[in-house]
Amino acid sequence: MNEIEAKDKQYVWHPFTQMQEWVAQPQMVIEAAEGIKLIDSEGHQYYDGVSSLWVNIHGHRHPKIDQAIVDQLGKVAHTTMLGLVNVPATQLAEELMAVVPKGLTKLFYSDDGSTAVEIAIKMAYQYWQLKGKSKKQKFVTLANAYHGDTVGTVSVGGIDLFHRIFSSLLFESIQAPCPSCYHCQLSSDPEQCGMLCIDQVEKILAEHHEEIAAMIVEPLVQAAAGMLTQPKGYLKKLRELTAKYNVLFLVDEVATGFGRTGKMFACDHEDVSPDFMMVAKGITGGYLPLAATFMTDEIYNAFLGDYTQQRTFFHGHSYTGNPLCCAAGLANLEIFREEQVIESLQEKIAAATTKLTAFKQLKHVGEVRQQGLMIGIELAENPEKKIPFSWNMAVGAKVCKKTREYGLIIRPIGSVVVFMPPLISTVVEIEHMIDIIYRSIQDVTETKQDQYDDEEVAAVLI
Incomplete structure (x- = not known):
């Protein structure tokens, strides 16, 4: 054990990690x-197949982002936005407005995805109070939803494993069925499943719209639920229903934004313009923590008034609009333009799709879900009968541990192997990484399933 690993185990509490098992096992130290x-720390190289938890877009040490941060350091690293304006935050806001869905005209900066969603929840709630609709206090969310780990965002979450323990802290939300066919109890046909779920949403809105402030969704892909994909047209229909019943529509693009689905934003696939859109992760190319909550003029204008009216949105963060982060964000958008990142994705997505067809041959692969370069491979004891592996077998974690032996770092979500490479990855690199995943699944589920003890996979469990 090297000195850094020893000190980590002495002092650091890691996210989504059982620390008793973490401390008991050897851990990888990343130095560069x-x-x-x-x-x-030993000089071994690994593909970053999970984009450092879905944030890295253009690779590590991209010279343009590196230089933008260095240049900004020569001016000012941070200054508050309470009563002051800074240059990079203003410039980034202007450039973001050129690429977000039409109708979104203002933004509120924060630090990460959870805070971006928390802001939208609070704004949506206060909006209706300011409009004289005081009964509109509830939120509709999807089963299996994940919008962050703060109390407000957990209140609109739906992953029992993550959220159950905090139930007494949360405000009430209304849960609609998620339209993922693999786990759906309504139908196994994607089109029919989508329509049945839409019917359920409309029933909820029709019956309760006078008390519903907003509906919040992850568009196209519920990422933390295991890359659960939504049928074509589902997102657009939700937008139509929320407009029909006078319910605000909040779209969480923290995971799906900045090219992950094949377009700049998931909303672009169905020409959807929400009332709020939240982004984080890839906004700085994965370099620094920054988030933004976008909203329409209708929302923004409702908060305007004389100081004495107290219509202000009383919310803020110390590092809101941090100049260093915003400088990285500007460089990120410049790379998207200059390197034609979105345009180049189509060949990479097609190559991944072709490669993934071979996974049907593996006897313990239940479903392969893909939207752009967001990929989830569901492992099952009996895929035909949809019988899952038991939780204590930790099969997903064992596969991810195995990929490290072949030079690839990824993480599972339960029995789902998640693959989300940096968008800069070449076709050859993507194909190589998928080959590693294929081989690792085969090794663990077909030939070496009992190779690892449960404690040995603690480092890659989620």
């Missing part, structure tokens, strides 16, 4: 990175 590779 180059492009889409991470480099450990």
Whole structure:
């Protein structure tokens, strides 16, 4: 054990990690990175197949983002936005408005995805109070939803494993069925499943719209639920229903934004313009923590008034609009333009789709879900009968541990192997990473399933 690993185990509490098992096992120490590779303390290189938890877009140490941060350091690293304006935050706001869905005209900066969603929840609630609709206090969310880990965002979440323990702290929300066919109890046909779920949403809105402030969704893909994908047209229909019943529509693009689905934003696939859109993760290319909550003029204008009217949105963060983060964000958008990132994705997505067809041959792969370069491979004891592996077998974690032996770092969500490479990855690199995942699944589920003890996979469990 090297000195850094020892001190980590002495002092640090890691997220989504059982620390008793973490401390008991050897852990990888990352010291450097180059492009889409991470480099450990022993000099070994690994593909960053999870984009450092879905944030890295253009690879590590991209010279344009590096230089933008260095240049900004020569001016000012941070200044508050309470009563002051800073240059990078203003410039980034202008450039973001050029790429977000039409109708979104203002933004509120924060620090990460949870805070961006928390802001939207509070704004949506206060909006209706200011409009004289005081009964509109509830939120509709989807089963299996994940919108962050703060109390407000957990209140609109739907992943029992993450959220159950905090139930007594949460405000009430109304849960609609998620339209994922693999786990759906309504139908196994994607089109029919989508329509049945839409019917359920309309029933909720029709019966309760006078007390519903907003509906919040992850568009196209419920990422933390295991890359659960939604049928075509589902998102657009939700937008139509929320407009029909005078309910605000909140779209959480924290995971799906900045090219992950094949377009700049998931909303772009169905020409959807929400009332709120939240982004984080890829907004700085994965370099620094920054988030933004976008809203329409209708929302913004409702908060305007004389100081004495107290219509202000009383919310803020110390590092709101941090100049260093915003400088990275500006460089990120410049790379999207200059390197034609979105345009180049189509070949990569097609190559991944082709490669993934071979996974049907693996006897323990239940479903392969893909939207752009967001990919989830569901493992099952008996895929035909949809019988899952038991939780204590930790099969997803064992596969991810195995991929490290072949030079690829990824993380599972339960029995779902998640693959979300940096968008800069080449076709050859994507194909190589998928080959590693295929081989690892085969090794663990077909030939070496009992190779690892449960404690040995603690480092990659989620």
